[in-house]
Amino acid sequence: MKRREFIKSSIFALGGTALMTTGCSSKRLYKAKEQVARRKFKNITVPLLGLGCLRLPMDGKNVDMIELEKMVDYAITHGVNYFDTAYMYVNGKSENAIGDVLKNYHRKDFLLADKTPPQMMRSKEDVRRVFEEQLRKCKVGYFDFYMIHSLRPNTIENYRKYEMFNQLMEFKKEEKIKYAGFSFHGSTKMLKELVNEHPWDFCYLQMNYFDWDVAEAHQQYDILKNAGIPTVVMEPLKGGNLVRLSDKAINKLKEHYPDTTPAEFALRWVASKENVMTVLSGMSNLQQIKENIDTFVNFQKITAEEEKVAKQINSIIKEESEINCTACKYCMEVCPKGINIPVILSLYNEFIPPKRYIAFLGRYNMLDENERGDKCIKCGLCSKTCPQNLDIPELLSKIHTLYSDIKSGKIK
Ligand code: SF4
Ligand code: SF4
Numbered sequence: 228m229k230r231r232e233f234i235k236s237s238i239f240a241l242g243g244t245a246l247m248t249t250g251c252s253s254k255r256l257y258k259a260k261e262q263v264a265r266r267k268f269k270n271i272t273v274p275l276l277g278l279g280c281l282r283l284p285m286d287g288k289n290v291d292m293i294e295l296e297k298m299v300d301y302a303i304t305h306g307v308n309y310f311d312t313a314y315m316y317v318n319g320k321s322e323n324a325i326g327d328v329l330k331n332y333h334r335k336d337f338l339l340a341d342k343t344p345p346q347m348m349r350s351k352e353d354v355r356r357v358f359e360e361q362l363r364k365c366k367v368g369y370f371d372f373y374m375i376h377s378l379r380p381n382t383i384e385n386y387r388k389y390e391m392f393n394q395l396m397e398f399k400k401e402e403k404i405k406y407a408g409f410s411f412h413g414s415t416k417m418l419k420e421l422v423n424e425h426p427w428d429f430c431y432l433q434m435n436y437f438d439w440d441v442a443e444a445h446q447q448y449d450i451l452k453n454a455g456i457p458t459v460v461m462e463p464l465k466g467g468n469l470v471r472l473s474d475k476a477i478n479k480l481k482e483h484y485p486d487t488t489p490a491e492f493a494l495r496w497v498a499s500k501e502n503v504m505t506v507l508s509g510m511s512n513l514q515q516i517k518e519n520i521d522t523f524v525n526f527q528k529i530t531a532e533e534e535k536v537a538k539q540i541n542s543i544i545k546e547e548s549e550i551n552c553t554a555c556k557y558c559m560e561v562c563p564k565g566i567n568i569p570v571i572l573s574l575y576n577e578f579i580p581p582k583r584y585i586a587f588l589g590r591y592n593m594l595d596e597n598e599r600g601d602k603c604i605k606c607g608l609c610s611k612t613c614p615q616n617l618d619i620p621e622l623l624s625k626i627h628t629l630y631s632d633i634k635s636g637k638i639k
Pocket of ligand 2: 559569
């Protein structure tokens with residue numbers, strides 16, 4: 228890790244590191260000399276790295292507030308002042324926890340993003356009731372970024388039925404939110420519809436160098452870019468999979484860039500995309516924050532050479548997968564039912580061999596019902612075009628059966 232050099236004229240110490248303190252005595256505002264890169268967003272700037280509050284440090288069943296305070300202090304000190312929470316995170320404890328820490332700072336010194344859960348709404352009134360509860364839990368008078376959480380096939384109905392976008396516009400008029408957006412886990416077709424429906428300020432998208440080709444992240448990113456909607460990146464490390472690379476993949480990275488780490492490489496890759504406003508990383512301890520901040524201080528965009536290495540690592544990941552799908556998508560060009568074949572096969576590879584059944588269930592549920600394996604009519608056209616000679620109808624049937632067995636509790 229790079230050595231940090233702080234401004235020495237400090238009157239406050241954190242973890243043995245001297246920092247400068249400014250501002251009114253009852254609120255905190257410390258600045259380290261080294262600040263993370265920022266991107267312009269409308270009339271403000273946003274740090275290229277944001278702190279996701281989903282995987283907070285835990286002390287048994289409760290959030291470890293001492294560790295969280297240290298993390299937030301270190302983050303804000305280095306310019307990471309974007310905090311992202313949600314009603315559902317940490318069994319509802321995330322908003323309270325981050326609110327309890329952020330109340331020690333001037334409101335103007337941090338950006339807070341929160342999410343409203345469409346699946347929990349039973350009436351239009353619920354949307355406002357939940358919103359007011361969220362403001363109370365976070366101990367703020369307004370959210371900088373407020374969004375509909377996880378628009379996907381099974382949440383879109385409530386979003387429309389309870390006119391959630393219009394309600395966000397009311398909150399905006401009341402100056403209780405500054406920017407309105409949504410986080411997205413649906414199909415490319417659904418994203419196009421949403422983008423055309425309303426003038427969104429921003430959108431959260433799952434993006435990393437592996438999903439770029441396999442999970443349509445590239446097409447979805449382009450839709451947002453062309454519509455002028457900045458992207459906030461979720462899962463830049465693919466749930467940790469791009470950190471836990473195989474020996475072969477790590478050797479490929481080290482052969483070219485011996486000093487880089489898999490996490491640094493993946494974060495730089497995604498942050499290099501110009502329409503990205505900020506990259507959220509779910510950090511659980513101070514050490515992770517320090518390492519990630521190092522990546523974004525003096526941030527360097529990924530080079531064309533590094534781009535090639537990312538593709539080579541992708542190929543190794545695909546080669547080593549149980550189902551050897553290369554995500555070329557030739558099968559999708561011929562499938563009369565529009566089944567999302569490469570995504571289904573990649574969900575199997577990612578979650579089934581390591582027995583991460585609940586995660587598999589959650590991700591399979593996010594697929595549009597028309598894109599799932601049970602819609603296959605076994606015409607066989609896909610297998611005829613597959614360069615890997617995969618028996619696709621058989622694989623889809625096996626994977627959908629697994630899905631049904633996990634859902635019914637037959638497989639645990
Ligand atoms: S066999 Fe199934 S997946 Fe393959 S092309 Fe036909 S309908 Fe699509
Ligand atoms: S054609 Fe074969 S290798 Fe290509 S995406 Fe489809 S299943 Fe994967």
